Amino acid sequence: MFGSSKKTIELAEAVNEQAVVGRSLWRDAYDRFTSNKAAMVCVATLGCIVLFTLAGPFFAVWDNETIDWTAMGDVRGLGAPSVESGHFFGVDDLGRDLYSRVIQATTTSLLVGLIGAAMALIVGTLYGIVAGYLGGRIDGLMMRFVDILLAIPSTLVIILLLVVAGRSFIMLFVALGAVSWLSMARIVRGQTLTLKNRDFIEAARAAGVGEFTIMIRHILPNLLGVVIVYASLLVPEMILAESFISFLGLGISEPYTSLGALIAEGAGTMAYGTLWQLLFPLFFYVTIIITMFFIGDGLRDALDPKDR
């Protein structure tokens, strides 16, 4: 009807060869992010820290459990950071090498942050999409449930859970995950609602695309932007929450530690002049949090610019 078949086949072939590559929104966001100097510096910094946790153990002289009896007797003097004694960061109050402990603590904190955020992301996103897309009564019920849970102060819940079920790695993740998926679910549901009413979803429906296919093909990719931004903000929050709990003595149990626990210990011995016990873990902690905040900000600016 619009010309002979042969002509259109030739046309299609020509098109494939000469087609211009489009500039997708992801590409735009990537460009914006990489041109954000502050964010890129933070990515580099964070990368260095990760490198440190991976490569650091190769340089360690002491492991993180062994007690150095000589240093323990005179923590203030012999336990100070020095290169000769092999205690690059000094020793803690029990004579254990702080360098290795800091590496182990940083790894723990980063893991907790990432895994906790990942769990919250998956659970929260699924819950939010289902609630937002189904709408109506089911949505109302699901969100009422979330609201009630949100009314309970999260730290109390975490403490409660940990006390009730005992302290272990698994329990820590469960407890953290149990409170953090809530706000993610709320945000994803809100975004789903907004998307659901957009014209292109109605267009897809009018074109006969099935509901489930619409959810996967159209809504999910458009949600990713928001999800990424809030997930990146979740990571420092997880680390914060875990550190807070460890500080209270309810977190990871020995011999594993996290930055929160180390800071607690360091804060306890501040008055005795062993400042390195506080400052080293503090430095790593603050650096990680600040870099993550900047990265999260950068991601938000990249994925959701208002000047479009």
Add this chain to the structure above:
Amino acid sequence: MLGYSIRRLLAAIPTLLLLIAASFVLIQVAPGGPFTSERPLPPQVLANIEARYGLDQPMWKQFWDYLYNIVFHFDFGPSFKFKDRDVNDIIAQGFPISLTYGFLSFLAATSVGVTLGVAAAIRHNTWIDYFAVSLGIAAQALPNFIMGPILILVFTLYLGWLPGGGWNGGAWPYLIMPVIALSTSYMGSIARITRSSMLEVLNSNYIRTARAKGIPERQIIWKHAMKPTLLPVVSYLGPVFVYVLTGSVFVDIYFSTGGLGQAYVGSALSRDYSVLLGVTILYGGLTVLVNLITDLAYAWFDPKIRY
């Protein structure tokens, strides 16, 4: 407005009930009771103790009695660990302290945060803006348990200006550090939210109209921009209040102020379930109340939501 308030109040009640029930159930299913300890007690003694605390009743009756006591007598029951004290006593002792510095921290965080955010937005892309944003981010990275040790390090150990702990009836040298430690990180987040909200408002069409009318800029900021700016801030303030409450747990422990936080963690570790339950319900109830207030404030700010 009145109808809206009443409806929201009514909706808050089931939330509260659910909260109490959930906490109650959670504690019941926990392994170990308040009286399991290293020394096994003879069964007769155990039975007597349980009878005294009403633990031998079926669960639903325990729950019902508990609820009844709370609603009609405001009585949270006896403490399991301290034989001569009621939960009410413990709460009455610690709560005013937590509330005092908690409220002051909330006030400080809000006022400083909003001021900083507005100043940054008005002077967008000047050094004030960059300074405020950096300050905000730095502050957010310094939560209470980080600020605490740093403050004591500087002000008590090095400078010797302020006492390192205690309450002393709330005299101001004992108040300052807890308040700063508790409020700093929220100051940062409130500042950033205020700033981005105001930037968005200042770009809106009605601000453009106001400028076209030749109204002085300061009047535009105060009369036209403030209320819409504060709208998202207000809805954030609800959770902030809750964070301040829970953060007070740390302050109590670290600064030994004798507030409720110490009682809470202590009861958690010693399995004094009635105290644990009482404090959880108290904090939960406060949260619900604050959320209600925030919702009402939100409606006051935005005339379109008056229903």
Add this chain to the structure above:
Amino acid sequence: MALFSVRDLNVSFTTQDGMIDAVKGVSFDIEAGDCLGIVGESGSGKSQTFMAAMGLMPKNGLATGSVQLMGREMLNVSIPELNSLRGRDISMIFQDPLTALTPHLKIVNQMEEVLRSHQGLSGRDAEKVALGWLDKVQIPEAKRRLDQYPHELSGGMRQRVMIAMAMLCNPKVLIADEPTTALDVTVQAEILDLMVGLQKEEGTAIALITHDMGVVARMCRDVHVMRHGEFVESGSVDEIFSAPKKDYTKSLLTAMPRLDSDDAPHAVAADAETLLNVDDVMVHFPIKQGRGLFSGTVLLKAVNGVSFDLRAGETLGVVGESGCGKSTLARAVLQLIPPTAGAVTWLGQDLVGLTSHALKSRRKDLQIVFQDPLASLDPRMTISASIAEPLRTFRPELTLAERKIEVAEMMERVGLDARMVNRYPHELSGGQNQRVGIARAMINRPKLVICDEAVSALDVSIQAQILMLLKGLQDDIGMAMIFISHDLSVVRAVSNRVMVLYLGRVVEMADRDALYDEPRHPYTKSLISAVPIPDPHLERTRQRLRIPGELPSPLDPKAALRFIPSRLTSDAAYQPRLKEVSSGHFVEEHDPLETLLDRPA
């Protein structure tokens, strides 16, 4: 010395893609009492010119040159200096009255602050002046309105308030930036008449920025045609319209469909079968209303009994103002919104109540093109993926290569360069995106296409192209079309038959020529008389038909009786019936026109 004088104005913006020059060296004067029209399409720089003059540019804008009001320089001066002129000697009103008023301040406060800043009036004195102006702009119940918030007023009333607010200090110059674009046709006519009246009484000079040549023909004395930041042609309104010199001006004038042009749409085959039968369809939405502890529900009758037929190859135009239910009707026909009552029969089968699976197979032949081209495309999908989606749904047997061929073919047909297959919607213009939407709708050769305000968001010249495209496709594929629009001229250009909707009911339906040449229903008459015609002489000598009163709310149960008020007293729930007054020409019952015109508002 001219009242308002612009010399060599340059406006540029710093963006991520570099410096963009929006206005390039523009110079013009406005004399006292003059009405100057600045006409151009989107991106021409017409708004930016005056934003710069009033000091309302965004932070990344840079303006050079000179703008003088009564000899005082306005460009790049300090804010306090600017504020002594803005709102007092020169005022501006904007396009979208809803977002242009501060939502949380009462009307009285927003008006009073102008008087306080510039004339030192406040309290009772200010209120009196404000009331006086509200009366002058013909707002009913002015005293009550003062105490209300902007969202409690209708669009037309908000714009009147804006005009009153702008005139409070009797400015010498009033700048109107697309003041009526967001308003209904009848409301637009009233606002324009109001402005003409004000100009005569107060002697204010008006600078009217618009894209609508008809509005220019009605209001303006002198005209500048603007394109890409420069003036293309300037002259008196008669010169421009009767003897345009530049090609661009000519193309602007000819592109617009006119009410009085005499082209004919293609004819429908005499033996064409009836494809679609819509019988007494109703769509009612329950709305929560009421304050206090208990809220009741009221029914919003968006569509309240509409019936029509559609034959193969025929185009039915659906016309009405906002709230008339035309978009809801379209969605009810396609079962995107389930009708509350009535039957929709497609090819002999009732669509209402079909399972979604059964419905899906019908959708192949029932397609829709939306109003906002960018919003109707998934921003994360390439345009070829969007166009290919109906193929994936209905012809799953096609291979990837075969799909690509079909898509390329369709793109060429709708006028898109096939090499753009991998582009994303945000990289294309509005017109190009609408072509994508049309390609997507047509790729399965549907039997019925509904165009829901498909050209309303486009520039005039692009509108013309898209209309031609639609007509061409209809000739090729032979589909039936339902063309929904608020723009009577556009509807006239494409339709065989036209249906006029008012508050969810059909008030008149007839063949195209019959409706436009001999309208019967008062509403149709007022609609037609309100559309501006791009011919200054015709436009200024026309009789304006104005039915008193505002468009009532669809929730008002008496709304249906607006044109038959004689029944109000006898039977307030009466539903006027549709009567056939001559072959194929249906009109709803109404009172005679004279009776309606005599009623108070």
